[in-house]
Amino acid sequence: MQFVSYGAAREVTGSKHMFVANGKKVLFDCGSFQGRRDEARAKNEKLPFNPSELTAVVLSHAHIDHSGNLPTLVKQGFKGPIYCTAATKDLCDYMLRDSAFIQEKEAQYINEKKAKKGEPPIEPLYTEKDADDAIKQLREVNFNEKTEIYPGFSVTFREAGHILGAALIEIEVIDENAQLKKIVFTGDLGRKGLPLLRDPYEVPEAEILITESTYGNRLHESFVDAESKLAEIINKTAAKGGKLIIPAFALERTQEIVYSLNKLSKNGKIPQDLPVYVDSPLAVNVTEVFKKHKEFYDQETLKEFVNDKQDPFSFARLTYITSVDDSKALNNHIGPCIIISASGMCEFGRILHHLRNNIEDHRNTVLIVGYMAENTLGRKLLEKERKVNIFGKPYEVNCTVEVIDAYSAHADRSDLLSFATHIKGIKKVFLVHGEEKAQMAFKDALTQNGFKWIQIPQFGEVFEL
Ligand SMILES: [Zn+2]
Structure with missing residues (x-):
């Protein structure tokens, strides 16, 4: 054998x-x-x-x-x-x-x-x-x-x-x-x-x-502190009038972040009127699979949401975006918001547009919550490079880059x-x-x-x- x-x-x-x-x-x-x-x-x-x-x-x-x-x-x-x-x-x-x-x-x-x-x-x-x-x-x-x-x-x-x-x-x-x-x-x-x-x-x-x-x-950070760190980053960015851009894998990481934001919003830890956008057609489809397979949720999720007939993946100011026009319209969004988009390692997809439009503004924050392989744009941001290429053009990284690795x-x-x-x-x-x-x-x-x-x-x- x-x-x-x-x-x-x-x-x-x-x-x-x-x-x-x-x-x-x-x-x-x-x-x-x-x-x-x-x-x-x-x-x-x-x-x-x-x-x-x-x-x-x-x-x-x-x-x-x-x-x-x-x-x-x-x-x-x-x-x-x-x-x-x-x-x-x-x-x-x-x-x-x-x-x-x-x-x-x-x-x-x-x-x-x-x-x-x-x-x-x-x-x-x-x-x-x-x-x-x-x-x-x-x-x-x-x-x-x-x-x-x-x-x-x-x-x-x-x-x-x-x-x-x-x-x-x-x-x-x-x-x-x-x-x-x-x-x-x-x-x-x-x-x-x-x-x-x-x-x-x-x-x-x-x-x-x-x-x-x-x-x-x-060793990873403990997950216990992750949500309070997430709230802190959101509140700090919003206070500056900035946008929070989260590159996230369409599968699992996006649903976990949405779930955390749902809890933080519900418990008043982040402003309840702060708009949150999930801009990824794949993430939208994957979220439907998560909703279908409740049999795999842990006890906490069942207790906090499912038993009360609440959806862990939706809350008042959360919008899922599929159309290209709605995605482009986010460029003109004025004021603080959270944009979660894919691909997770920033190699392709809509996240590239959001990074290009937002990383040069010092009020904004890019939050890294996933694994970034060598030679990816995500890894360059993670390693705090001050200049990166997107669609073949150089951009200054003037925004804050934060990392929470507890979601690993x-x-x-x-x-x-x-x-x-x-x-x-x-x-x-x-x-x-x-x-x-x-x-x-x-x-x-x-x-x-x-x-x-x-x-x-x-x-x-x-x-x-
Ligand atoms: Zn895997």
Whole structure:
């Protein structure tokens, strides 16, 4: 039995992990690589294995760096089932179509430039039709129920506490020697106490652990203080007559921020007449999926909102914006307001317009609430660069840049350690989904806690289990 990482190996995007057992191949996640445009495109296009040889795909959650390359997989010949939870299936319906739309737009933009130089056009990585085909192959499974992928290979999805519908997966394999092996694949591991979501499942026992390690070298701020810090930033910006711009992932982070603002507004911690805009058609669609799947809300949300028949995602001064005209009209908004928009890392989408229009004004604030990968505009703002390029033009960053990292949906170093040490019987640990610095630090931490066999796979490196 073998294990190979073909993505999120010593990096954080492009998750693709393969098990080869009993002559069959099962792929866990099929995410998009993100980062520099040309490099990402080449990596996403060229799959390092033959998709038609896969028996099945197991999908941990709907984030694009875990699901975003499923349409390419299907386009290049994968015909089998893609197992995921009901919420992941509903979310992917929007996420993959949106991703296809971005691919088509990007190809169009590149082709306009190519046409001017007399060069031949390129095809989009995949189209909406390819996304639709992939969506048709999604198969819903319930949390906490064992699903047989083929005789001798079964999976049980458990709550990961990361985003709506996200799973960590317990795998049971009967190998060539008729030995039962228990393996845990964390997908992206969440944290205790996050808004809306229940805490991650604690795995009692397993032999092999394949764990993400995004924040293997860091501790997050506690969530307890996050909402008061958010209120402070809002009140300070509003007092200056400024606007608060929040770049946020359309999936999960936007809903969490809206939920926090709802509570702050309800409890009089921020001005109740302060307009709040969610400017992202994808976020609007994703919020509908959140409303549909109340079964995954935590006790607090049920108690504070659902049992009183209140909607956690709407309040008096909150407006969801889908049309381009309404989005453009925000440029002329006079006076304080909050604008939440995507993409989360400020790489494309409407957030770019809001940043361009607002970062040169010292009264305004940009609030970073999510992970910013290397080489993204979001990372540049986070690192307090004073001049940035947007749509190819330089802009001075005169506004205030604030950071709240407590909303992070990823386990930090101590959460990862406590998750691993809680599992009885671990003999081997693989670290995936992390930048190398974080992985090395987390490897040290595991060693200090008595784990002996720890590997950090390279891309394509084959391990016998
Ligand atoms: Zn994720």
